[in-house]
Each structure stands twice: as C-alpha cells, then as structure tokens.
Amino acid sequence: MLQVIARDKQDFDVIVVGSGCTGGWAAKELCEAGLKVAVVEAGSTVSESEFTEHLQPYDYKYREVSNPSSPEMERMRPMQSLTSGCKEGNYKWFVNDIENPYEVEKGKPFRWIRVRKVGGRSLTWGRQSYRMGNLDLKAASRDGYGIDWPIEYKDLIPYYQKVERYIGVSGLPEGLEQLPDSEFLPPMGFTCGETRFRERVKGKMGRVATIGRTAIITRDHNGRPACHYCGPCNHGCITYSYYSSPFTTLKAAEATGNLTLIPDAPVSHVVMDKRTGRASGIAYVDAQTREIKELRSKVVMLCASTLESTRILLNSAPGGLANSSGALGHYLMDHIFQGGASGEMDDLPAKPWNGPPRRPNGMYIPRFRNIDRTHTNGFIRGYGFQGGSSPQFDMGASGFGKQYKEAVHKNARWRTSFGAWCECLPRYENRVEINPEKKDAWGIPTLKIHMAWGDNEYKLWNDAREQAAEMLEATGHKNVHMTGAPSAPGFCIHEVGTARMSASPKQGVLNQYAQAWDVKNLFVTDGAAYVSIACQNPTLSMMAITGRACDYIQDGLKKGELA
Structure with missing residues (x-):
C-alpha cells in the first residue's frame, strides 16, 4: 500500500471517486442536498475544444479509416484501439495501455x-x-441459479424516474414486463426498412421491435438543445444533446458551490480509521508531481467503474477491504455479443431516404426467451437484439465520376442486421486479483483478470444467431447470413460484478443500499455492485442505484449514523 506523505487540510462530507455517469450523478445529488463533496478523478479535465464530431475523415492525418488509425494509437493504445469507439479523433481520452x-x-x-x-x-x-425489472432482479428465484438482488423493481422506480427526467431518454412505450417503460422524450424515427420489419415481425412472430431507448434528447430539455444528428457521438457533442457528466451533472453540482473537483488524481486505496473501523478518506497520487496525498471525509463513495473500484478495495487491505464474505473480486460478468444475422430486402428500393443519415440510434428487440417459467433449449436467462x-x-464500385455514381446506386441493397447482447451468469471463478509485482505508472498495483x-453463454449466443436469421427470413429478407465468432469477455464494455450486493453479509460485499457490510460509511455504486447482469445495457440502472444510495447517505448523515 502506498504511504501518504501529505494530507489535505479540508475535510469533506463525501468523497466520490470517479466522475463518469455514476460519479457525476452522485455529485449532483449530494451537492444539491447541501453536502460538501470532493470528486476525485484519475484523468485530466475535458473541454469543448477537444470535441471532433464535426470533422470529416479528410480532416484527419490518417483519415480515421481503421483501428488503430495512427502509429501512436498502435504503439500506446493497442488494447483501447480494438474498440470501434476509439478513433483518431478521440483516442487520447482512452487510457495509455x-x-x-x-x-x-x-x-x-x-478486453478492458x-x-x-x-x-x-x-x-x-x-x-x-434500459430499465431492469423483477424478471432480472429476481432471476435466481425463477431459475434457481445464483442469488437474487436484495432490491425489487419498485425500489428503483423513483430513482429511474429522477434520472430519466434529468438526462432525457427518448423512446417508445411498449408495455412489456420484461422491459419496463421509462419516462420518455419523443422517439427517434424508424427507417422504411425498420418500419416494415417491425410490422412483419410483430404480425408473423408476435415479437416487438422498438426504437432504441437512448440518452439523447429529441427536443430541447433542461437547457440543452435537441440532437441535430451530426455524429459521431463518441467524439463529443458541442450541444450536450447526449448525457455526459462534465456538461450536465457536474455542472449542476458546481453551481451549488459545494463541489471540489480534483483531476489527475489516480486513487490508490481507501484510508481506514483503525479505532472506529470506518473509512476516514482516500489516498491518491498527484499525477503531475507523483506526490501521494490523502483526503478526509465522513463518507467514501466508489464510482470509479467496476474494475477500478474493486481494484481500490483490493489494494486497501490484505485480502481486500470489506471482504468478510470472500466475494470481493468474484462474479465478474460482461455481455457476450456479436451473435446475430443480416439480410437484404429485395422489395424495398435502396434509395437515399428523407431522414438523418447519422441517426445515433437503432432498433431494439426486447428479450423473448425465458420470460415465463419455462426454459428454452437447455439454457436459462435471455438476450436482447440491437x-x-x-x-x-456499393461504395467500393469501380469507375469514376458519373459512371461511379451510377454503379454505387445500381448495386445498392436495403440491409437489415441485428446482434444480440446475451446475459452472462455470475460465476465465482470469473474473478480479478491484485498482482503486487506489476504496478502502473503511478506505482499502484494492478489487476490480473x-x-x-x-x-x-455459448448456448444463448448460438440461439440468438439462429433466432436472428429466423426473424429475417420470416420478414422477407434474402441472402441471410449469421455472424461468426463471439466477442471476447470485456469487449462489450459492460463489465459488472466483483463487489456484489446481497441480502446477507455472508453472500456479498454490499447491502441493498450499496453500502459495504463491513464498513458502514463506504459505498460502491457503479457496476461493481451488480448481482446479475441481465441483458440490458447497465448504465441507467447504475445511476438509479447511485441515486438510491445518495438518499440513504443524506439520511444517515442527518441521523449521525455515518459520521
């Protein structure tokens, strides 16, 4: 464990480690409640000048044509550049591997x-x-695998609502038990092919195909203008039309006067008060000076992302902090994906359509497997399609000028494709541990995964491919092809688990409020708290869990139970 050589003179009510979706939401909720909050972030600050969403490929030296798209990316970020979201225009946001x-x-x-x-x-x-429902939260009671979440859907509803009303989620209500509706802004539109597929798959197979539910606003909302469909969103958004914490929640927190933001500060460990058995703060490394500093607070919240939060806990005590259950570091999950199919519509002219060519959204087919108590094809749980x-x-057609333009359109086809996000079961052997011999650039011990x-997972993935092909064929598609190999773990970037919630301190690290069973003023509200992953994208639920924890923290501080 790194030795602290300097202590900050200011004490805080709450230290929040991490400034992303959950850390930003925690900062807003706590600062607006009048608490003094320090947000500690390993990375540097970000400004609009770094946004490149309006640049064209020809504006880049290497044209953003492939990954890695520059020698520097290949040399310094070989792992990060494997994801399609890491490009020449934004690669410096990603970690240096x-x-x-x-x-x-x-x-x-x-793939981390x-x-x-x-x-x-x-x-x-x-x-x-997407929201989770009781089908997800109480999955173990239905199929006998693992443990249930220590909360029910009704516990999260008010927190889902509060998050959705603030960030803005566009979508269509469908009234499905397996995919509870959110409080929506107007949905983005379907393409002609999507409308046809939606109608046919409902009529022929009884399945719902809806527009994606996305944290991108479709009308002016909370002082932010509606999306103008410029894309690519992962290069930043100059109008803040999608939820990103620096320009929404952290701004709101800053406006209260109660926020202290500390960037360039990788956290090493939670500092404990041996006398009380409670957390007294955190230790971090000043990334500029390499000085090891300590911050003190009444409450510590880890929102650093799943594996970073667990890494901090594992580095905080021999055997890991708050680990009387032995569950810390275990039950790592991600979504297995890249299982699906594509096909062509011969009866729909492939012409340019009146609509945004860069609509930052797609269709979503909610889970239809195992939504009652039956098991399908020898597997449990399910998947959703995006x-x-x-x-x-045919942009690769030969020719030049008029001849090329004609060839591009002549060979055009209307193509439909879907890929599944399949649930991964929580297994003890899927785990992380500290490698004390290998340290990062700031001297902090790293993880072995x-x-x-x-x-x-493989049965779900195979079934998803077959069902995707079956749906395409049933809706009149030709030349249907199933996808190839499944993704490697981590590559969906939905890693969760490793510090799970539980109804008993013998089964997990955290209680129903994401409060550590063993350390009463320590909370972990990012993906590490997950008990099971479901098949929905996890971020909205992480933010709801964070909001619930923030209410509990406020109440606990008022009663003097956490201070």
Whole structure:
C-alpha cells in the first residue's frame, strides 16, 4: 500500500471517486442536498475544444479509416484501439495501455476498455438506456441459479424516474414486463426498412421491435438543445444533446458551490480509521508531481467503474477491504455479443431516404426467451437484439465520376442486421486479483483478470444467431447470413460484478443500499455492485442505484449514523 506523505487540510462530507455517469450523478445529488463533496478523478479535465464530431475523415492525418488509425494509437493504445469507439479523433481520452497495464490468465483474453478524463466513459458510451425489472432482479428465484438482488423493481422506480427526467431518454412505450417503460422524450424515427420489419415481425412472430431507448434528447430539455444528428457521438457533442457528466451533472453540482473537483488524481486505496473501523478518506497520487496525498471525509463513495473500484478495495487491505464474505473480486460478468444475422430486402428500393443519415440510434428487440417459467433449449436467462435497417450502397464500385455514381446506386441493397447482447451468469471463478509485482505508472498495483464464457453463454449466443436469421427470413429478407465468432469477455464494455450486493453479509460485499457490510460509511455504486447482469445495457440502472444510495447517505448523515 502506498504511504501518504501529505494530507489535505479540508475535510469533506463525501468523497466520490470517479466522475463518469455514476460519479457525476452522485455529485449532483449530494451537492444539491447541501453536502460538501470532493470528486476525485484519475484523468485530466475535458473541454469543448477537444470535441471532433464535426470533422470529416479528410480532416484527419490518417483519415480515421481503421483501428488503430495512427502509429501512436498502435504503439500506446493497442488494447483501447480494438474498440470501434476509439478513433483518431478521440483516442487520447482512452487510457495509455503502457502506463495502465493489466494481466489476464493464459488462454483467457479480456478486453478492458477504459477512458481517463473527467467524465470517464460518459464521453464515449453508447447511450442505450434500459430499465431492469423483477424478471432480472429476481432471476435466481425463477431459475434457481445464483442469488437474487436484495432490491425489487419498485425500489428503483423513483430513482429511474429522477434520472430519466434529468438526462432525457427518448423512446417508445411498449408495455412489456420484461422491459419496463421509462419516462420518455419523443422517439427517434424508424427507417422504411425498420418500419416494415417491425410490422412483419410483430404480425408473423408476435415479437416487438422498438426504437432504441437512448440518452439523447429529441427536443430541447433542461437547457440543452435537441440532437441535430451530426455524429459521431463518441467524439463529443458541442450541444450536450447526449448525457455526459462534465456538461450536465457536474455542472449542476458546481453551481451549488459545494463541489471540489480534483483531476489527475489516480486513487490508490481507501484510508481506514483503525479505532472506529470506518473509512476516514482516500489516498491518491498527484499525477503531475507523483506526490501521494490523502483526503478526509465522513463518507467514501466508489464510482470509479467496476474494475477500478474493486481494484481500490483490493489494494486497501490484505485480502481486500470489506471482504468478510470472500466475494470481493468474484462474479465478474460482461455481455457476450456479436451473435446475430443480416439480410437484404429485395422489395424495398435502396434509395437515399428523407431522414438523418447519422441517426445515433437503432432498433431494439426486447428479450423473448425465458420470460415465463419455462426454459428454452437447455439454457436459462435471455438476450436482447440491437441493430437496424438502412440502404447499403456499393461504395467500393469501380469507375469514376458519373459512371461511379451510377454503379454505387445500381448495386445498392436495403440491409437489415441485428446482434444480440446475451446475459452472462455470475460465476465465482470469473474473478480479478491484485498482482503486487506489476504496478502502473503511478506505482499502484494492478489487476490480473480471470474470465471465460461458460456453456450457458455459448448456448444463448448460438440461439440468438439462429433466432436472428429466423426473424429475417420470416420478414422477407434474402441472402441471410449469421455472424461468426463471439466477442471476447470485456469487449462489450459492460463489465459488472466483483463487489456484489446481497441480502446477507455472508453472500456479498454490499447491502441493498450499496453500502459495504463491513464498513458502514463506504459505498460502491457503479457496476461493481451488480448481482446479475441481465441483458440490458447497465448504465441507467447504475445511476438509479447511485441515486438510491445518495438518499440513504443524506439520511444517515442527518441521523449521525455515518459520521
């Protein structure tokens, strides 16, 4: 453990580690309640001058044509550049892999994609925002695998509502138990192909295909203008039309006068008061001076992202802090994806359509497997599809000028494609541990990750491919092809678990309020708290869990139970 050599003279009510979706929401909620909050972020500040969403490929030296698209990306960010979201225009937001190493077990790859800036992955996230319901939260009671969440859907409803009303989530209500409706802004429009698919798959198979539910506003909302469909969103948004913490929640927190933002400050560990058995603050490394400093507070909240929060806990005590259950570091999950199919519509002319060519959204097919008590094809849980339908022009056609333009349109086809996000079961052997011999550029011990897909994940993935092909064929598509290999763990960038909530201190690290069973003034409200992953994108639920914890913290401080 790093030794502190300087202590900040100011004490805070709450220290929030991390400034992304959950850290930003915690800062807003706590600062607006009148609490003095320090947000500690490993990365540097971000400004609008770094946004490149309006640049064209020809504006870039290497044209953003592939990943990695520059020698520097290939040299310094070989892991980060594997994701399509890391491009020549934004790659410096992602971690330098040389400075931030980690290890994996031989033969078990894990793609750990990280952003180190104020705002974290809220700068680059896919923005898909879905609620979980009791089908997800009480899955263990239904199929007998694992443990239930220590909360029910009704516990999260007011917190989902508060998050949605603030950030703005566009979408269509569908009235499905397996995918509870949010409080929506007007939905983005369907393309002609999507409308046709939606009508046909409902009529022929009884399945719902809806527009994606996304944290991008479609009308002016809370002082932010509506999306103008410029894309690509992961290069920043000059109008702040999608939720990103630096320009929404952190701004709101700053406006209260109660926020202290500390960037360039990788956190090493939680500092404990041996006399009381409670957290007294955190230790961090000043990334500029390499000085190890300490901040003190009444409450510590870890919102650093799943594996970074767990890394901090593992580095905070021998065997890990708040680990009487032995669950810390275990039950790591991600979504297995890249299972789906694509096909062509011959009966729909592939012509340019009247609509935004860069609509930052697609279609969503909610889970339809195992939504009652039956099990399908020998697997449990389920998956949801994301995709869409649009004209695909033959941009690689030969020719020049008029001849080329005619060839581009002549061979065009209307193509529909879908890929599934499949639930991963929580298994003890999927875990992380500290490698004390390997440290990052700031001297903090790093992680070794052990994770592999199991039989249930592969069965879900295979079934998803077959069902995607079946839906396309049933809706009149030709030349239907299923996708190839499944994604490696981590590559969906939905890693969750490793400090799970539980109804008993013997089963997990955190209670129903994401409060550590063993350390009463320590909370973990990012993806590390997850009990099971469901098949929905996790960020909206993380923010709801964070909001619930913030209410509990406010009440606990008023009663003197946490101070």
